[in-house]
Amino acid sequence: MGRLQKILIPFLGLVLAFWFYSMLKGKRVIVTGASTGIGEEMAYHLARMGSHILITARTETKLQKVNGKLSTHTCVFMADMAFAEHVVKEAQTSLGGLDMLILNHVGTSYFGYFDGDVGHIRKLLEINFLSYVAMTVSALPMLKESEGSIVVVSSMAGKVGFPFTVPYSATKFALDGFFSSLRQEFHIQNINVSITLCILGFIDTDRALHAAADVLLVPPAPRTECALEILKGGALRRRELYYRYGSTRLPLLLRDCAAELLDRLVRSRYRLDRIGTGQRRHPSAGN
Numbered sequence: 070m071g072r073l074q075k076i077l078i079p080f081l082g083l084v085l086a087f088w089f090y091s092m093l094k095g096k097r098v099i100v101t102g103a104s105t106g107i108g109e110e111m112a113y114h115l116a117r118m119g120s121h122i123l124i125t126a127r128t129e130t131k132l133q134k135v136n137g138k139l140s141t142h143t144c145v146f147m148a149d150m151a152f153a154e155h156v157v158k159e160a161q162t163s164l165g166g167l168d169m170l171i172l173n174h175v176g177t178s179y180f181g182y183f184d185g186d187v188g189h190i191r192k193l194l195e196i197n198f199l200s201y202v203a204m205t206v207s208a209l210p211m212l213k214e215s216e217g218s219i220v221v222v223s224s225m226a227g228k229v230g231f232p233f234t235v236p237y238s239a240t241k242f243a244l245d246g247f248f249s250s251l252r253q254e255f256h257i258q259n260i261n262v263s264i265t266l267c268i269l270g271f272i273d274t275d276r277a278l279h280a281a282a283d284v285l286l287v288p289p290a291p292r293t294e295c296a297l298e299i300l301k302g303g304a305l306r307r308r309e310l311y312y313r314y315g316s317t318r319l320p321l322l323l324r325d326c327a328a329e330l331l332d333r334l335v336r337s338r339y340r341l342d343r344i345g346t347g348q349r350r351h352p353s354a355g356n
């Protein structure tokens with residue numbers, strides 16, 4: 070029995086991995102914000118799976134580094150909202166259509182108490198929210214045709230109030246409102262385009278570590294595994310994806326029955342003595 074288990078479990082794992090890899094083989098995928106972090110890891114996974122990918126970011130040099138490792142794949146730069154339509158058009162010309170739109174990029178914000186800067190929130194909404202909307206609108210005709218998928222990378226900070234990332238959290242909550250409502254309309258209209266909202270906890274990307282490693286009391290999860298889970302969730306057309314499950318889905322169960330307790334749990338994850346007032350640091354910051 071023991072020996073059978075030793076052979077059977079890895080074998081089943083292999084079959085599952087193979088099946089999942091074959092699901093994305095030959096698929097045409099856009100990944101935004103793929104010059105670093107989770108987006109970069111998704112690009113590598115997709116290349117290994119044999120997908121046709123188009124990656125975007127603002128910084129040309131960083132993106133070229135990633136593209137170099139991917140050899141034959143297309144590389145498009147996305148600077149701001151005006152480029153959203155451009156990126157999608159590029160998919161039409163260079164990939165000949167689109168099966169999956171992965172919205173992952175995020176603008177720089179600060180880590181600290183809300184500083185009252187309304188202009189910053191407006192700008193961050195443009196990058197983290199409105200550009201997601203614009204790209205979805207542009208890509209929808211192609212996604213309808215392919216019966217494709219939209220994957221939206223969000224955060225625990227987009228499901229429950231998080232201190233010290235007020236502007237960032239606001240943009241992530243907006244994503245939930247827009248895409249969850251849109252999913253409802255897709256159902257009603259029999260539009261077969263899946264929408265997967267990804268709720269991530271603290272992930273070990275350079276910028277998140279730099280911003281929050283010394284302030285958060287929780288250990289970060291690995292970005293490579295996170296990237297793979299996001300792709301799996303999208304390929305399986307899941308409604309929502311939680312990573313890691315234990316630090317996202319489980320605490321969220323408290324939200325409706327014990328919201329105060331959940332709030333307190335969230336607050337207890339920070340070393341409050343190390344929080345500065347309004348200093349500019351990074352975005353995704355652990356949530």
Ligand SMILES: NC(=O)c1ccc[n+]([C@@H]2O[C@H](COP(=O)([O-])OP(=O)(O)OC[C@H]3O[C@@H](n4cnc5c(N)ncnc54)[C@H](OP(=O)(O)O)[C@@H]3O)[C@@H](O)[C@H]2O)c1
Nearest residue numbers: 102104105106107126127128174175224272274277353356
């Ligand atoms: N790491 C975490 O702990 C964590 C937790 C929860 C959720 N998330 C979410 O996961 C996603 C990826 O996070 P990450 O940690 O991998 O971040 P990251 O390493 O900072 O990557 C962000 C990407 O977005 C691009 N970008 C930044 N500003 C942009 C702009 N104005 N227009 C277009 N692209 C822009 C960046 O490239 P350029 O700078 O070259 O433009 C980069 O490729 C985000 O949606 C984030 O909210 C992360």
Ligand SMILES: *[C@@H]1O[C@H](CO)[C@@H](O)[C@H](O)[C@H]1NC(C)=O
Nearest residue numbers: 215216217260261262263306
């Ligand atoms: C929706 O599209 C997926 C992927 O093409 C397909 O597997 C599924 O059967 C479709 N569902 C309906 C109801 O057409």
